[in-house]
Amino acid sequence: MHLTPHIRSAFTPTGKLRASINLGNPILANKDASGAPCGVSVDLARALAKELDAELELVVFDAAGKSVEAVAAEQADFGFFAIDPVRGEQIAFTDAYVLIEGFYLVKNDSPLRSNDEVDVAGHRVVVGKGSAYDLYLTRTLQNATILRAPTSPAVVDFFLKEGAEVAAGVKQQLEHDAAQLGGLRLLNERFMVIRQAMGTPKSRGPEAAAFLSAFVEKMKANGFVAGALQRHGIIGASVAPGREAA
Structure with a gap:
């Protein structure tokens, strides 16, 4: 999906792209030797920031519920969550990536x-x-x-x-x-089976949600997600099928 100024501003209302990172799920995020957040979700956050040509800010939490609340309350611009209908009341989910x-x-x-x-x-x-x-x-x-x-x-x-x-x-x-x-x-x-996806507040509009969905599909198709799982030594999680395959 083509990036427009409207889409970029929808993701960066504060001037930065704020990613909600949940350290409570070690498959998706953890801390490296220096204590900095790392993992599949952090890699995807950096890739999205590059796609949007935006400065990335990691907003880190120790539990999924807190991470969800941050995005729902627009204290973060997107995050990484298991798809669930309760969460879907306020958050627009992509298809699963893992x-x-x-x-x-x-x-x-x-x-x-x-x-x-x-x-x-x-x-x-x-x-x-x-x-x-x-x-x-x-x-x-x-x-x-x-x-x-x-x-x-x-x-x-x-x-x-x-x-x-x-x-x-x-x-x-x-x-x-x-x-x-x-x-x-x-x-x-x-x-x-937990379908882990990316999500952004529904208030950011359908174009932003569609852009995020297209981003996830591209990251699955080009091997980025598979490479991140391998790079971080994650065993037992699998790349979700693409939208057409699903």
Whole structure:
């Protein structure tokens, strides 16, 4: 899509392009040795800034909910989120650029062996507050109780502290925590596929939303997203299919 002055100004009302970066999902963003944000979403943010010929400002958060709120409140001009209808009320999403699996984790001595055993009265499922898992499981769990940890990386510690029955989150984060802490295991299969997309406030208008969508499709098609996943050593996430393939 052709860049116009109107589109550029829609993305940069403060004169800078402000990217909302969520460090709560290590597949998308983390910190390098110097403490600076890095990762797939940071690479895409820099690429978008180059596309818009704008100065980039990273607005960093430790949880998905905070990152979403910043864009919805227009304290940032765009961000990186799991597609969800609740978030979509205020944010215009692109198609997904990365697919991530959500899994359940339990203690080794738990009687739970499969996902269909989770949604039972008396079971407590720990999620990161405001995360894609929180939003999804809030809609889908009928009997289990949801407990909310402050952030997604804090889920397993919160799960152990509370003595809960189940933790839910990004497969890779749960696997890492299980390996570090011991005595934990993942259940047999994913309970959801998270479609990670870019998004901008709906108030920025349809042209800005269309430009962002076209940008994501280009970054998938030209290998940029795949290269970023490889460069940052991300295992377990896959590039989402292009719009036509989907």
